[in-house]
Amino acid sequence: MRGESLSGPPPRRIGIRDVAQRAGVAISTVSKVFSGKGEVMPALRMRVLTAAAELGYQPNSIAQSLRRGATDLIGFVASDLSDPFSAEIVAGAEFILRPAGYALLVMSSNHEPETDAANVRYLNSRRVDAMLVSPSREDDRGLLAALAEFDGPIVAIESEFRSHFPVDSVCADHRQGMRQAVDHLVRLGHRRIAALTGPLARRSGRERLAGFLESLRSHHCEQRGLPISTDHDAGAAEAEVLRLLDSAAPPTALLAGGLALLTGTLRALHKRELAPGRDLALIGWDDGPLAELSVPPIAVVDRDPRGLGAAAAALALKRLGHRGTGDGEPAHVEVHPARFIARASCGSGIDHDIQFGGLAHG
Amino acid sequence: MRGESLSGPPPRRIGIRDVAQRAGVAISTVSKVFSGKGEVMPALRMRVLTAAAELGYQPNSIAQSLRRGATDLIGFVASDLSDPFSAEIVAGAEFILRPAGYALLVMSSNHEPETDAANVRYLNSRRVDAMLVSPSREDDRGLLAALAEFDGPIVAIESEFRSHFPVDSVCADHRQGMRQAVDHLVRLGHRRIAALTGPLARRSGRERLAGFLESLRSHHCEQRGLPISTDHDAGAAEAEVLRLLDSAAPPTALLAGGLALLTGTLRALHKRELAPGRDLALIGWDDGPLAELSVPPIAVVDRDPRGLGAAAAALALKRLGHRGTGDGEPAHVEVHPARFIARASCGSGIDHDIQFGGLAHG
DNA sequence: AACGTTTCGCGAAACGTTTCGCGATGCTAT
DNA sequence: ATAGCATCGCGAAACGTTTCGCGAAACGTT
Numbered sequence: 001m002r003g004e005s006l007s008g009p010p011p012r013r014i015g016i017r018d019v020a021q022r023a024g025v026a027i028s029t030v031s032k033v034f035s036g037k038g039e040v041m042p043a044l045r046m047r048v049l050t051a052a053a054e055l056g057y058q059p060n061s062i063a064q065s066l067r068r069g070a071t072d073l074i075g076f077v078a079s080d081l082s083d084p085f086s087a088e089i090v091a092g093a094e095f096i097l098r099p100a101g102y103a104l105l106v107m108s109s110n111h112e113p114e115t116d117a118a119n120v121r122y123l124n125s126r127r128v129d130a131m132l133v134s135p136s137r138e139d140d141r142g143l144l145a146a147l148a149e150f151d152g153p154i155v156a157i158e159s160e161f162r163s164h165f166p167v168d169s170v171c172a173d174h175r176q177g178m179r180q181a182v183d184h185l186v187r188l189g190h191r192r193i194a195a196l197t198g199p200l201a202r203r204s205g206r207e208r209l210a211g212f213l214e215s216l217r218s219h220h221c222e223q224r225g226l227p228i229s230t231d232h233d234a235g236a237a238e239a240e241v242l243r244l245l246d247s248a249a250p251p252t253a254l255l256a257g258g259l260a261l262l263t264g265t266l267r268a269l270h271k272r273e274l275a276p277g278r279d280l281a282l283i284g285w286d287d288g289p290l291a292e293l294s295v296p297p298i299a300v301v302d303r304d305p306r307g308l309g310a311a312a313a314a315l316a317l318k319r320l321g322h323r324g325t326g327d328g329e330p331a332h333v334e335v336h337p338a339r340f341i342a343r344a345s346c347g348s349g350i351d352h353d354i355q356f357g358g359l360a361h362g
Numbered sequence: 363m364r365g366e367s368l369s370g371p372p373p374r375r376i377g378i379r380d381v382a383q384r385a386g387v388a389i390s391t392v393s394k395v396f397s398g399k400g401e402v403m404p405a406l407r408m409r410v411l412t413a414a415a416e417l418g419y420q421p422n423s424i425a426q427s428l429r430r431g432a433t434d435l436i437g438f439v440a441s442d443l444s445d446p447f448s449a450e451i452v453a454g455a456e457f458i459l460r461p462a463g464y465a466l467l468v469m470s471s472n473h474e475p476e477t478d479a480a481n482v483r484y485l486n487s488r489r490v491d492a493m494l495v496s497p498s499r500e501d502d503r504g505l506l507a508a509l510a511e512f513d514g515p516i517v518a519i520e521s522e523f524r525s526h527f528p529v530d531s532v533c534a535d536h537r538q539g540m541r542q543a544v545d546h547l548v549r550l551g552h553r554r555i556a557a558l559t560g561p562l563a564r565r566s567g568r569e570r571l572a573g574f575l576e577s578l579r580s581h582h583c584e585q586r587g588l589p590i591s592t593d594h595d596a597g598a599a600e601a602e603v604l605r606l607l608d609s610a611a612p613p614t615a616l617l618a619g620g621l622a623l624l625t626g627t628l629r630a631l632h633k634r635e636l637a638p639g640r641d642l643a644l645i646g647w648d649d650g651p652l653a654e655l656s657v658p659p660i661a662v663v664d665r666d667p668r669g670l671g672a673a674a675a676a677l678a679l680k681r682l683g684h685r686g687t688g689d690g691e692p693a694h695v696e697v698h699p700a701r702f703i704a705r706a707s708c709g710s711g712i713d714h715d716i717q718f719g720g721l722a723h724g
Numbered sequence: 725a726a727c728g729t730t731t732c733g734c735g736a737a738a739c740g741t742t743t744c745g746c747g748a749t750g751c752t753a754t
Numbered sequence: 755a756t757a758g759c760a761t762c763g764c765g766a767a768a769c770g771t772t773t774c775g776c777g778a779a780a781c782g783t784t
Contacts, residue, residue, distance in 0.1 A: 026734045062428045063770035087449035125420050263651040289625040290652045388764045425740035
């Protein structure tokens with residue numbers, strides 16, 4: 001019970017030795033019973049179990065970790081934990097990890113690459129068994145060095161380190177999602193399309209860019225496309241979109257690759273009193289209340305963050321099972337689907353309607 | 363470096379003893395240098411430091427934990443980590459904890475009270491130094507029992523356990539926020555006001571209810587109020603709002619106490635093709651892209667989740683500093699402001715405009 | 725009846741730190 | 755010159771487990 005302020009001999013927390021004594025067996029026997037490793041006769045096992053129950057014994061997992069050389073801890077390194085998308089990933093990972101007896105140590109870098117690296121080093125010093133990383137930038141020297149020092153499984157989420165050293169990755173298929181989105185826009189008659197891809201220092205940004213260019217090329221209008229890479233930040237997106245809208249030839253369609261970018265984009269549109277679906281076409285990333293409940297609803301490329309987190313966790317567990325750094329199978333990139341959801345924010349098409357006229361040829 | 367598949371003597375990770383040997387000093391001296399506790403002559407300290415650097419020595423924090431009896435780990439127990447509000451709390455807590463040398467162990471219960479209790483027990487067995495809890499229900503027997511077994515500082519977030527045993531709390535002032543919101547609605551002419559308070563098993567829900575009733579009473583129209591308590595779940599809110607809208611005397615104003623409830627409410631309004639600010643007044647909780655960028659923007663009672671998380675972490679650290687369970691000062695509830703932000707979703711008033719007529723007296 | 729084989733409990737040695745008390749060294753003061 | 759006193763490095767004992775090898779018993783075989 002809490003709050004006992006009696007003074008006296010410090011009541012050392014009861015350990016395995018107390019149980020052993022009470023049950024009249026050796027310490028190692030108690031250990032066997034609890035770890036379930038060796039065989040121990042039912043009668044004795046019962047004696048131990050009741051003794052433990054009577055004393056309220058709980059194994060000290062710190063001591064276990066020290067002895068076994070495993071902490072049953074998985075580190076999670078993200079650029080921004082408060083981003084709903086990251087939060088979902090964490091939830092998905094925890095969903096897999098907890099039943100397996102692992103707990104999650106989370107750290108956020110607030111988009112500072114050096115902090116990502118520092119976090120990895122910290123988790124290393126805490127001896128986590130594996131790491132799940134979704135860093136601010138993949139190419140930070142410090143981060144790469146820190147990761148290289150760690151000798152447990154590393155799983156990258158929505159990013160990729162294969163070029164530097166073998167690390168498993170779990171990614172959504174942004175390229176495919178982007179292609180579907182752009183195809184849709186082109187079909188509606190759009191040619192001058194701007195895409196906020198997000199940072200190219202992450203695989204997601206690069207894949208969005210690649211999909212964007214591929215789709216435009218296949219429609220023979222790549223020279224009209226406006227790929228734009230900004231930080232994953234609403235303010236940056238807003239400024240960029242305002243610049244686009246105020247330019248001589250503003251785009252007729254906008255793609256915003258992530259919740260923060262969509263938020264910034266919408267702010268810019270509000271400022272210029274432009275409505276998606278009426279004045280221009282808009283496609284966001286990641287479905288959620290904002291996209292779903294906007295008026296009109298906003299088309300999105302949707303991915304499954306929970307699934308990504310769960311898959312990353314499962315991969316880490318698999319590697320841990322094989323008890324090797326990267327010895328077993330080679331590192332591979334697991335690509336999850338991203339699917340385009342058409343909604344009214346794309347309007348009804350530029351050829352059949354004059355709605356986009358004001359901007360289309362401005 | 364990673365990926366060395368050479369076989370040979372298992373290259374035991376280098377420990378304090380290796381450093382001691384290389385520096386030609388005793389183990390205890392190395393310990394002193396690293397822990398910074400005792401005095402050690404500059405020259406020797408330098409020898410130790412260089413030896414450690416050359417070997418790439420990193421103290422084993424597991425062994426430290428075992429010896430020191432502290433893990434430098436803080437547990438975080440939430441009902442739903444993927445809720446953006448919880449995610450912000452975690453981020454705020456981490457912001458304070460990390461510079462202090464602590465890391466966060468997060469666990470989510472998916473709104474299952476038993477899982478909350480299990481998570482607390484798990485964190486206890488992992489010997490976390492303190493816990494931050496924001497559970498599904500405050501009154502779950504299992505949870506209370508599990509918390510009682512833990513003998514470190516516990517800080518409740520947006521909930522309260524004082525009635526059961528002394529535990530610090532950090533809460534937003536929902537009562538005040540709700541009063542401001544309802545005052546505003548009444549001033550606009552609304553009388554039949556429905557409030558989705560969220561579960562009453564949490565302090566936030568109870569405070570919202572109290573504020574709601576207080577405000578109505580002060581305006582002498584409490585008999586027209588419709589307080590409604592649902593799970594913190596969009597589906598439940600949607601169903602409840604649909605029921606309200608389809609009732610004989612539907613409310614002219616709606617209050618939704620949380621992001622999930624606001625989401626459900628908006629879904630219901632869309633289904634009935636009702637627009638906030640035109641057909642009825644709507645006030646949500648927790649500002650964010652959804653409220654800010656809706657058309658019209660949605661009035662909210664806003665709180666500072668990051669601040670709550672940071673405050674909770676700071677409280678825990680303070681308790682840890684005093685090195686006592688609850689001995690030092692008595693447990694207290696730290697109330698943070700919640701402020702009402704008026705926006706167009708409230709309309710321009712029921713007396714000056716017929717906009718609400720269709721529903722107001724239906 | 726003697727021997728080989730299995731079964732299963734026991735003691736002791738780790739795991740990598742921190743901390744405590746002791747003693748050696750160098751200094752000040754008389 | 756020597757007693758007294760800090761200063762500071764050293765060895766050893768913990769912290770609470772797991773694991774390894776040993777030996778005692780119990781069994782089956784010839």
